Amino acid sequence: MQPVIELDDLNVRFGEREILKSLRIALSGRIIGLLGPNGAGKSTLIHTLLGFCPASSGTAKILGHDIRAEADKVRTLVGYMPENDALIADMTAVSFVRMMGELSGLTEEAALERAHEVLFYVGLGEARYRQLGTYSLGMRQLAKLAQAIVHGPRLLILDEPTNGLDPAARTRMIKLIHDMKDSGEMHLLLCSHLLRDVEETCEDVLILKQGRIVHYANLESERRTNKRFVEIQTHGDDAGFAEALTAIGCECSAAGNGRFKAVLPEEFELREIYRVAAGRDLQLRRLNYRRDTLEDIFMKAMEV
Amino acid sequence: MTDSANITLDNVSRFYGEVLGVNRVTLSIPPGITSLVGPNGSGKITLMNLMTGLVRPTYGEIRIRGIAPSEPQKLFHLVGYSTQFDSFPKGLTGFQFIQSFLRFFGYSSATSLELAGRAIAQVGLTEAADRKIAAYSKGMRQRIKLAQAIAHDPQVLVLDEPLNGLDPLIRAETIALFRRWADEGRHVVVSSHVLHEVDLISDRVILLTGGYVVAEGQIHGVRTEIQEHPMEVLIRCDQPGALASRVFEQEHVVSAQILPDGSGLLVQTRDADRFYRQLNHLALDNIQIESVAPADDNVNSVYQYLIGGEEVSK
């Protein structure tokens, strides 16, 4: 299958500073998470793909189109939801989204129709005749999303879509991202600092560090459970429990207010732990094998 | 804990014209990490601004460790506030910014230099300290704000979404920092939207909505207060059917549904403590229990129960 984004020895520099250093990779997931610490070059990568800043050498392809040679084609295929506030305060949501649609080449009528459609879709239905200036932060994010999908892009680039959203808005945004992925119409590139969001939505992750690719992986395959590490959370007496566990051969370390991490010996049955708990009449609020979270993956990648 | 060591709000209300900021808030916040949680416009910011005297209460009384916010000259030797405003005095480098405002505290230039250096080091911005703030990234601006709030080593820190825009590495470090301060017996009042983080970091939470405090205290305590929603426990085991029947023998169990994929069972109980105790014994007879976890004993579900997923377009 054709890769969504193809980086071929891509270099970008501002003046002397090298921001991206010879990135070479072909991404072909449905929804790709783009991670990395501040200044790793995430935004620069996105800007380069959109043709905002030129590649000093090498090139990149989006869905098979060269970002320099076929810039306009690329920008027709891409929808972009920037990180920062981006709207026109004195326009109503409908005319704003409509205009953006028309600028992407939709006909007047089609744009109007789509504008209503996507505004309903993102959940601004009732508010779509209001001026964007009156919108709350959450609504502004949704409006930004609406303008990014109005022209039916093949690749949707989301830069920090959940940043600063309150829990309700955040859940909604996550739901929308899932739904768009499942629609099968588009690929998504999600750039976020909130590992939890990426974890909940993405299939693949690309991790940058200081302008280099340090890790690219499929989350499922990375998240194998390890049958020897367990997490325990008790309610009530702590220290004694830890000792008791060590007594039955677990290396046990307390993580404060009732949380423990334990390494089990070979051939060990969880039952034993319950037995100990039962013996001490202690509540095991949580007991489960430890799986690698995205945070672990990320931290590992950073050590490289 | 005597009140003179706490942050106390006594029946505080604030209106902006007709708009309600917060209404009839009465709190006594002990040292430690306290998280303010609530939807946008729930009054978190008003509450923080009230604590730091940036706005004055329409009525009610506020004391920060016994000091009234209307006395800045006393208050701010004690308090540091990192606001949500992402803006800075023009044309200053990170270091100049911290240092010149430290001078306002009456420190000698030598001390202010030293303090500024320390604060910047604490947030890990040392290498960028001499660049103009205008050229900082969102994360760096967030950190320089934090540094400015802690530079004079205050006992009470009020931080508005301090983790917003920080990358995972810095996030972890910053959280560790909060922990340390809390353990030193300082107040760390944090507002946050990222509930699972609130779960991890905070000693106590304050839930606000529409300008009212709807819940306050330790998460677990808050959860148990909510009677109308029985505790949910997720159990993964080899024979959920059998376990379900055993579980049902207990009268405090409301429901036990076998998960769609048949890998386990979701139990609703009115008496979590008893349930967990009995679970130990169930585990000992021939049911292989893979894992146990409370399904809704966290801020997220408390939030859902008390505030709920309100419509965004409001």
Add this chain to the structure above:
Amino acid sequence: MAVHKHTYKDYTGPRTPAWSRFLVLARFGFARVYHLKFLFLFSIGCLFYPLVCAAYIYLSHNPSFLALFSIPADRLPHVDGRFFYFYSIVQGALAYLLTAFVGPVLVTPDFANGAMPLYFSRPFSRAEYVAGRISVLLILLSLITWIPGLVLFAIQSSIEGWDWMTGNLWLASAIVSGLFVWIVVLSLIGLALSAWVRWKIGAGALVLGVIFAGAGFGAAINSLMRTNYGALIDLTQVAHTIWSYLFRYDTGTEMSLTSAWIVLVVTCVICLWLLAKRIRPFEVIK
């Protein structure tokens, strides 16, 4: 029954040709301008003087009317270069005011909340953006400057007849070229300055200020140093000079035609440079 679940739908409709995209911006630009009642009324008000002129042309050729008020026809000022020179001065000034009002309305909202990346993440170039914005100004200003001017010319020639028209075609071309040059310069100034000031009113004030300041300082130089070169930084004077040549009406201006043209060209170049510097997908801070 059928259930239609509301999920994301793709767009597979036709697409408009790339060249026509800037017209979209122009269209919404107009919407933005006429959203503001004041501007609408003002631009209507700008047509007052042309109406007066039209009335004058008509009445001055109406013997019975002249007889009625016993006005000697030969004493009335003719409809000639002089007539249209003053027409240009009046409408030119109004055009300048209108620019100061409209320019900021067109551009500042795009910068106020960082909408630039949204434009340029689409198949839409910076040149097209400027084209889209400036076309609004050009059309608006044309409507109050050379178009009514031509109408007046038409009325006059319809009354005076074929010979007058053929004899005075140079007037028509002067009206078009003279005023068009002026509104191009104005539009560029309007856009360039508004692009650099986030605050609408401030931008408008700046557009007004630049020309007034130029005029004032120019006058000061002239009076203090007893020269005429001060006039070169006074755009209105420059325009008047050009018009005085085009309309073949000697105002006794000392400025040479070439220097006047050079000043205008330089102004345009500066404005274009300012625009190129500012109209970008995102701000680069050193």
Add this chain to the structure above:
Amino acid sequence: MNTSQWAQLFAIIRLEIWKTFFSRRSLWIYLFTLAPVLLFTANSIYAPREQARLARIAEKHQVALANLTAITRGMTNSVVLEQLGEPYQQHTWRHPIEGGRVNERGFYRYTDGKSDFTFHFNNGRVRGIERSDPETLPQNFLIFATIFRFYFLRLAVFFGCVGIFTNLFRGEMLDKSLHFYLLTPVRREILLAGKYLAGLLAAMVIFTASAALQWEALLWQFDHQTVADYFADPSSAHLLSYLGVTVLACAAYGSIFLCAGLLFRNPIVPAAIILLWESANLFLPATLQKLGVIYYLQSLCPLAAAPDSNMPVPLTRLISATTPASASMALVVLILFTLGVLVFSGVRSRKLEINYSTD
């Protein structure tokens, strides 16, 4: 006030000064204030060279002043030529007019070595005569006095103070950076005082510097003797008094606009109103004139400005002549006024709240 409060005050002043001088916002203020300096400098460079040039020309074809003044409008260029001989500079060009015809335009320039005469021709007849005589010190001082009153005080200093002082509070509310100041252990009054002093210092430096430079530029072209003679006359104006007026203007207007910045969401409006009031001052009845800052400032100006020549006649009729206030009187009034406004602002500053969102 204890020592730490002094320390705070100086810290504030230091920071604010820095900002006021180097902020992008104050760029146009510099332009405003430097404009007249440039003008005078340019003139001081230009005028002597011009004189020298004329003298050099006179050596070649000298023309007597009497002959020059004898030329009147309507003479043909041939007459002019035979009376004055060849001009040292001439230029002719054609300006198109109605019916495809053209005007033969042009000018001849003559000099007697001191005054410069330009005769403008239209179709071979003298249309206009421009005469420029060498500059004299009193004359230039009159120009200076006029510019100082009508441009410098009324516009440069006025708008400069609007820019600098409203920026101190309102500007920072717009930038959303005021809260940093309120989050420090500084009494609001001290904050206000610090900001005002910083603004005042900056304004004083900028404007007095500008006034002094103008003065220098103006004197520059004259030799010491003439200058000395001029100042020998006790009635002649003195730089210090102008600087004094400038400082007082900064102080008074400064306090007003600091207060405006505290009170009004958009200080431009009050600024505009005050500007109107101040510029209308000339035409107000005597009693009302006394209610304008400009009145007292002008009372302190040593040289009476020349009546604005390009002011339309009907306006000049409206000017109501009022006896200026005595210097001491004016001084006291201005200082008391400033203090009063400052105290009022101090009281208001205690009520100051951070509420950018609704601002």
